[in-house]
Amino acid sequence: MVLAVRRPKQAKGSLRMPIPTPFHPRTSALCTSYRWKQWAGYYAVCSYEMNHEREYFAFRHAAGLLDVSPLYKYDVGGRDAAAFLSRVMARDVRKLKVGQVGYCCWCNEEGHVLDDGTVTRLDDTRVRVTAAEPALAWLDRNRRGFDVALEDVSERIATLALQGPNSREILKQVCGADVERLKFFRATATKLDGLAAVVTRTGYTGDLGYEVWVARDDALALWDALVAAGKPYGLEPAGLDALDVTRVEAGFILNGVDYFGARDCVIPSQKSTPYEIGLGGTVHLDRDPFVGQEALKREVARGSEWAFVGLEIKWDEMERLYDSFGLPPHLPATAWRTAVPVYANGKQVGQATSGTWSPLLKRNLALASLRTPHAKLGTPLEIEHTIEYQRRTLPATVVEKPFFDPERKRA
């Protein structure tokens, strides 16, 4: 096995960063705002127009097309592929049937989360893992004793997320009946406008949606086919700013924002276990050994110290606070991700790590890590809010998450 190095494609040997994704010729032509950021070393569009609003509403009302090629992708091949991944992941990957996708996290021996991502059983001997951070060395390190081949396919495969209520209709135009039957968190190999593709019914918007995986060289043909098919259905290319609003509405955590992979942490308090960040449901604890199992068992016996919750910030009080300054209520235009303290009766009990005004739900929402005794639904709390350079607090309540969970997502 070779440890593949991410090689910039634009000029052989060039080490210029960031590097373009396979869709760059299309996305850069459309990105009239020049609003880009770096995602895993790649150029990624924040918003195609100066404002992400239209892209957000496309996600929620029609369909948005998002380049997610920067995701790290690893193919694990061989007889032991599923068994191996069950050893390194908190989830028992063997339980996934062929054609099924599972949401997973993986931990170190102390039970601290390293990263989270999806695992897709492509066939009997091949499983694809996606990750927010590089994972090849770590997978390789745990490989001993298993008959598996690891391949970093991050650069070889180009991926588009097609998300929103019209995504199924659009996909049907280009790949026929295969997608119509595709259930939530399932994968299928198919032909898309003649291109060999894997389609998974997954995504990061919490809505009906798909991700389409093709060989790098087919990227532009895939983009063109989806854009042409999507036009009558209101498809819009969408960037990360719009995605960020949808992912908060969907209550999804983000590595590097709502928690930090244990390898990036300097002090223990920065680390998190799956239970502490709301990923407890992805842990299959009582089974043969996996990395972190002992520590996680101890945590379950003892009870977790932290919990990950949804908060709603009360509008009326916010409006009143602004009015007392003579100002109209002000909402940030984009989702925010600078953590702020959360208090219970004046004592800090945690932090809100990201949030957004939901134009759809008309609610001011946040995701927060709280000490367990304060994490029950309905708990009244206060969240820090800066107004005119003055630090104040606003009342907030622990509410149910996901905030947005339409039936069509699973239907």
Added chain:
Amino acid sequence: MMAKSYDAIIIGAGHNGLVCAAYLAKAGRKVLVLERRHLVGGAAVTEELHPGFKFSVCSYVVSLMRPQIIRDLELPKYGFDLLPLDCAFLPLPDGRSLARWNDYARTRQEISRFSKKDAEVYPEYGHVMMQMGRFSKPIIDDVPPDPTSMNPFEILKLLRLGKRFRELGEDNGIAALKLFTMSAVDFLNEWFESDVLKAPMSVSGIIGTFLGVRSPGTAYVLLHHYMGEIDGAFRSWGFCRGGNGAVSNAIAAAARHYGAEIRIEAPIARVLVKDGTAEGVVLENGEEIRARLVVSSLDPNRTFLRLVGKEHLDPEFATSIERFKLRGSSGKVNLALDRVPEFTCRPGDGPHLRGDIAICPSVDYLERAYDEAKYGDFSSRPYLNVVIPSLSDPSVAPPGKHVMSIFVQYAPYKLKEGPAAWPQKRDAFGDAVIDTLAEYCPTLKESILYRQVLSPWDLEQQFGLTEGNIFHGELSLEQLLFMRPVAKWARYRTPIRSLWICGSGSHPGGGVMGAPGQIAAREILKAGAV
């Protein structure tokens, strides 16, 4: 025959009637809403007029809908979902055009092609209007203060408004005073030099009134339209996903959730009045339904002169209701299109088509349109406000096809031949509208799959809007605030005991905002009326 009894009967399931019903039901009252048509919504409805094409038949954009109501009734849960409009597009006959965007830098560039000075003044104007929108927000969220009252609460309320007024600062305060007296055009003349701004901006002052942009008092109405807010941002407009009927359906769903009963196809013939007290209603089929309280969401004319009847009214009150000006002046053309319309001045599809498109190239054009109407004709070249909601919300048309909504002014209810001449003139009116738009959009005619033309007479017949007035009474200065519908009766009560009003004919007026319904419910509960 006596049917079972209710705490309150609401006449009409327009959005205001539904809001009022929802609040009363939420407070535990037993409520029955009776609607004449086969669907709820009144002037906020979506109807599939042509297979696969869903039209916001009357109202077509939302801005004034009170955020408090959206939260209180949890409307997003029931499908209330707004898509903001990002552009106001003005095509011109000479091939030029102006698009104003929410992004100021972009707007400045557009305006400076006409006037560099106006481009800079534009945000200053927006700022002052925003301040005044804030000043007037408490006005539309509460009962109007009564300036003749000696009640300390009233005086306090006026003082509070006075304080807000002082907070506006001297310059803004003067601007506010001017707003009450000037014409829309005079007011805008103080700010801008170019017609491409003054024409489309002055139009807000005359929507739904039988006045011209140069008529005094129209400036205030500009502000009324600036009070709209979406998510705390003043002056923003949006489409409701699924059309404006989705607003009404969401409110109806919330009302039902709280236990309100809604009956459609139940036209009311009259209000049962005995000894000056309303005791219930009689349907057109003769069915009698009793309730402790009757709340009408119909326009004042219809409520008092048709359903109650003059015989129950004090003559002075009856006269003032008769004088209440309705004077419908607008119509609507709805089109199903087989393609995206293309404007000669800005060819191709693009974001400029996703907002509202105004046909009003100059102030004189608007004034000429008014002149024709003054003498009882529809304008041969009318003001048009065009939207293509299917570009933002594909759910309202088949893939690749579009719905176009065209709001038209002036179309006077009282034609010189009389209102009953409208059925003969309807097609000619529709043709004038299409011809006007086709001057900017030459392929329009061949792309039309279906057309619906609504004259003010049709609005009266189909939607029960007396004289076809879209706001249940003109939004002119003398019919607003503590004078809506008439002085001394601006607080949802009526001279008939147990009869209240909650429609657009009451304070703060017309538009899809729900405020009359909400404040009426609040006042009813506060008064312990049920």
